[in-house]
Amino acid sequence: MGATLIACETCRPADRDAQGRAAGERFIEELRAVRAAGVGNEVTLSTVRCLWACQRSCAVHLRAPGRPGYVLVGFDPTRDAAEALLEYASMYAQSETGAVPFKAWPAGVRGHFLCRLPPVPAELPSDNEKSV
Numbered sequence: 001m002g003a004t005l006i007a008c009e010t011c012r013p014a015d016r017d018a019q020g021r022a023a024g025e026r027f028i029e030e031l032r033a034v035r036a037a038g039v040g041n042e043v044t045l046s047t048v049r050c051l052w053a054c055q056r057s058c059a060v061h062l063r064a065p066g067r068p069g070y071v072l073v074g075f076d077p078t079r080d081a082a083e084a085l086l087e088y089a090s091m092y093a094q095s096e097t098g099a100v101p102f103k104a105w106p107a108g109v110r111g112h113f114l115c116r117l118p119p120v121p122a123e124l125p126s127d128n129e130k131s132v
Contacts, residue, residue, distance in 0.1 A: 084108025
């Protein structure tokens with residue numbers, strides 16, 4: 001089924017490491033390394049310049065066609081955080097509806113959900129149709 005995990009590149013621009021990398025850049029590197037090690041193969045990794053969650057970074061958006069999307073924030077740019085996130089993203093990708101039972105969530109993603117976005121409908125309503 002698949003899913004896409006979009007990570008913010010510029011999270012915590014004031015918190016740079018010795019090489020000048022923002023926390024978002026470091027987190028993306030960790031996500032790529034964990035994925036290369038075989039975790040989250042069902043998940044496409046992508047980046048975006050900014051997710052506008054600067055006060056609660058590192059931030060990602062998890063989405064898939066026909067399923068609700070999620071914005072998760074407040075990660076440290078570590079291997080453990082990347083593993084937990086990709087484990088959750090794999091469960092989400094394998095779920096037909098995008099629902100992952102809370103008891104199955106890796107501990108590393110609990111408390112990191114900022115919002116749930118409704119799925120994009122297959123057909124968008126016309127200007128004359130209003131959904132309430």
